[in-house]
Amino acid sequence: MSIASVVLDYTQTRLTVEETIDIAEIGYETIITFLSQRDGIPRPRWVDAPFSVKRSFTNGVRRIAKNLTRSPLQMHEDWRLFMISKGWKYAPIFNVEKKTHPQLLPYSYLSEGLRQRDKLLHSVVRTLIDFREP
Numbered sequence: 001m002s003i004a005s006v007v008l009d010y011t012q013t014r015l016t017v018e019e020t021i022d023i024a025e026i027g028y029e030t031i032i033t034f035l036s037q038r039d040g041i042p043r044p045r046w047v048d049a050p051f052s053v054k055r056s057f058t059n060g061v062r063r064i065a066k067n068l069t070r071s072p073l074q075m076h077e078d079w080r081l082f083m084i085s086k087g088w089k090y091a092p093i094f095n096v097e098k099k100t101h102p103q104l105l106p107y108s109y110l111s112e113g114l115r116q117r118d119k120l121l122h123s124v125v126r127t128l129i130d131f132r133e134p
């Protein structure tokens with residue numbers, strides 16, 4: 001299964017599926033470099049990342065591209081409310097079967113590191129959208 005086949009709806013975005021995946025890869029590589037420099041823990045490169053991570057980053061880029069005027073705080077709250085509406089709950093451990101997620105908290109409760117990661121990803125996505133070839 002390809003990333004392109006599971007990316008959410010592309011209506012009202014300024015990007016093609018291919019552009020979205022390319023920006024997701026660049027965003028992911030930027031984030032893992034930032035995190036690895038900050039805490040010294042190596043992370044897998046995009047080519048080695050699990051499919052679920054690639055899908056999550058790609059859909060995150062699509063959501064940002066569709067809502068360029070929304071802040072990371074607003075985007076997190078949108079995501080949180082969507083997840084809750086789908087039956088997900090907060091728990092300290094991520095578990096797909098139990099539908100639990102450790103980031104299913106109000107934005108202000110997230111760690112500074114997670115908020116920095118969100119801000120960095122938003123900045124990268126917005127910059128790459130602005131500088132892509134017409």
